[in-house]
Amino acid sequence: MTTIPALLLSALAMTLIVGVRYLIVSGAFAFATNRRNPALYRGLRPQMRREIGWSLASAAIYGMPAGLLAWGWAHRGWTRVYTDIHAHPLWWWPVSVLLCLFAHDSWFYWTHRWMHTPRLFHAAHAVHHASRPPTAWAAMSFHPWESITGAVVIPALVLVVPMHWTALACVLTIMTLMGVTNHMGWEIFPRRLVEGPAGRWLITASHHQRHHEQYRCNYGLYFRVWDRLCGTDRGLGRFDEATDGQA
Numbered sequence: 001m002t003t004i005p006a007l008l009l010s011a012l013a014m015t016l017i018v019g020v021r022y023l024i025v026s027g028a029f030a031f032a033t034n035r036r037n038p039a040l041y042r043g044l045r046p047q048m049r050r051e052i053g054w055s056l057a058s059a060a061i062y063g064m065p066a067g068l069l070a071w072g073w074a075h076r077g078w079t080r081v082y083t084d085i086h087a088h089p090l091w092w093w094p095v096s097v098l099l100c101l102f103a104h105d106s107w108f109y110w111t112h113r114w115m116h117t118p119r120l121f122h123a124a125h126a127v128h129h130a131s132r133p134p135t136a137w138a139a140m141s142f143h144p145w146e147s148i149t150g151a152v153v154i155p156a157l158v159l160v161v162p163m164h165w166t167a168l169a170c171v172l173t174i175m176t177l178m179g180v181t182n183h184m185g186w187e188i189f190p191r192r193l194v195e196g197p198a199g200r201w202l203i204t205a206s207h208h209q210r211h212h213e214q215y216r217c218n219y220g221l222y223f224r225v226w227d228r229l230c231g232t233d234r235g236l237g238r239f240d241e242a243t244d245g246q247a
């Protein structure tokens, strides 16, 4: 197959993978939320429809650079993704995962903070904050401008950071699960963890909830490091006890 149709096919395949992954994971957590507390998403159907629409558009934007890289990996030897686990020392596996998460978190923190400046907020980020309160479907509910900033991160990282394919799969799984659970409207992790020493550095729904309530704080994605260093961490939000059955 010539290059252009092969590239288009690869982008289409990646769009489908990202879109279907979103529908399955967000759908599963939305279902779990409904079982746990049927009142939590009551009255939010029009909002959830918008969240799904923006998220599927984001899937196409994420699919394009991912498709390009997947094609380049298969046909041109691009990317530092490796398949032989012994190509690098075994300790590199967890280090590469942490490095990738920290790099993604740093990119997210600064671009997110930038998108909270008034002009950019209206042009790029207001769509995400139109979810009030966000639901499990809001995980990829971004304006296309914002999606572009998110879509380039992992493709850029795999060009420079050597990663075993299972380490990359681990990063993508964490990215997907945290994106969904952070917007779900309730805390999935035990309070002992969220309010304990690990929770002082890790971001879960309780932390991101406060970002959606107060806007100009808690900008991070996985870690509270940048928020703490830059004085933008305002601690953990609490979920509405009236609507959250187990709060």
Ligand SMILES: [Zn+2]
Pocket (backbone or CB within 6 Å): 128, 134, 183, 208, 212
């Ligand atoms: Zn959010």
Ligand SMILES: [Zn+2]
Pocket (backbone or CB within 6 Å): 112, 116, 125, 128, 129, 211, 215
């Ligand atoms: Zn924001």
